[in-house]
Amino acid sequence: MARYTTEMEELTDTPFYILVSLMEAKHGYFIMKSIETMTNGNFIVGPASMYTTIQKLLSAELIELVDEGDRRKKTYITTKKGVQLLKKEVKRRQEMVRHAEKMFKEKGEPLA
Amino acid sequence: MKQTKYVSSGGLAFSEEKDMKKLSKYAKKGWILEGFAPFGYRLQKGEPATIQYSLDYQMDADEDYFAYFEAAGWSHVCSSGNSIHLFYAPVGTAPIYSDKETMIEKYETEKKKMGKAAFIMLIITFTFMFLGALGSYGWVPALIRNGSLILGYLSLIALIFTGMPYFGYRNKLNKLLKRS
Numbered sequence: 001m002a003r004y005t006t007e008m009e010e011l012t013d014t015p016f017y018i019l020v021s022l023m024e025a026k027h028g029y030f031i032m033k034s035i036e037t038m039t040n041g042n043f044i045v046g047p048a049s050m051y052t053t054i055q056k057l058l059s060a061e062l063i064e065l066v067d068e069g070d071r072r073k074k075t076y077i078t079t080k081k082g083v084q085l086l087k088k089e090v091k092r093r094q095e096m097v098r099h100a101e102k103m104f105k106e107k108g109e110p111l112a
Numbered sequence: 113m114k115q116t117k118y119v120s121s122g123g124l125a126f127s128e129e130k131d132m133k134k135l136s137k138y139a140k141k142g143w144i145l146e147g148f149a150p151f152g153y154r155l156q157k158g159e160p161a162t163i164q165y166s167l168d169y170q171m172d173a174d175e176d177y178f179a180y181f182e183a184a185g186w187s188h189v190c191s192s193g194n195s196i197h198l199f200y201a202p203v204g205t206a207p208i209y210s211d212k213e214t215m216i217e218k219y220e221t222e223k224k225k226m227g228k229a230a231f232i233m234l235i236i237t238f239t240f241m242f243l244g245a246l247g248s249y250g251w252v253p254a255l256i257r258n259g260s261l262i263l264g265y266l267s268l269i270a271l272i273f274t275g276m277p278y279f280g281y282r283n284k285l286n287k288l289l290k291r292s
Contacts, residue, residue: 049208
């Protein structure tokens with residue numbers, strides 16, 4: 001699955017939220033719960049999407065396994081490289097929102 | 113004696129969604145999925161249930177894989193060769209795939225696998241057919257000729273059973289990609 005290392009330059013929503021959630025080390029299945037809580041249930045990651053994306057992020061070295069002795073339950077954490085990419089992505093998304101907000105303001109279009 | 117029933121599959125590459133809907137319809141009538149059967153599914157008579165089924169491909173799924181499904185409300189029913197896995201959940205449970213990127217990957221992997229197998233079968237079929245054809249000119253002994261023809265037909269069947277799913281998955285991918 002090495003091909004993903006080059007592919008993951010822009011983050012779609014699922015890997016984005018997983019990287020955010022894994023800024024604190026977690027067991028795999030707590031990530032889904034934490035994302036659901038973080039977004040007030042507005043963003044739910046399905047288990048198949050979760051598993052596939054975790055594998056992808058691992059092979060891209062954006063997250064890594066934390067050795068906690070218990071080998072049956074895998075714990076992950078976002079790597080430095082992952083945090084770097086996340087920062088870049090946050091900036092990119094902030095820019096996008098800023099552009100839209102600016103246009104809304106110009107047109108006198110209320111956001112809510 | 114437990115009552116069981118066999119339900120045929122339209123082929124996972126072609127009618128996965130249809131199969132899953134069919135299984136959930138049977139569950140409503142009290143026929144609960146028990147496992148895979150050759151070219152179909154084995155059901156068992158039980159309590160009627162309002163449930164939905166989902167299928168996933170994952171080679172060498174580990175404990176974490178099943179833990180994720182369990183945590184999301186999807187119970188494991190059966191697996192085939194630790195690569196095809198079937199789950200059920202109450203109607204209303206969020207789907208196992210929540211984004212298109214990973215769903216595309218699911219079928220991309222299957223398409224590649226089937227494509228590889230079909231390609232190998234194609235070569236084998238051609239080789240045996242070629243040997244068989246040479247035999248009909250008397251250039252190889254009759255035993256080799258007949259053996260080649262039989263093996264050729266067998267590999268042709270294998271070619272059909274790998275080639276057709278390959279095109280099935282390809283179709284599915286094209287539809288998924290068009291929606292974006």
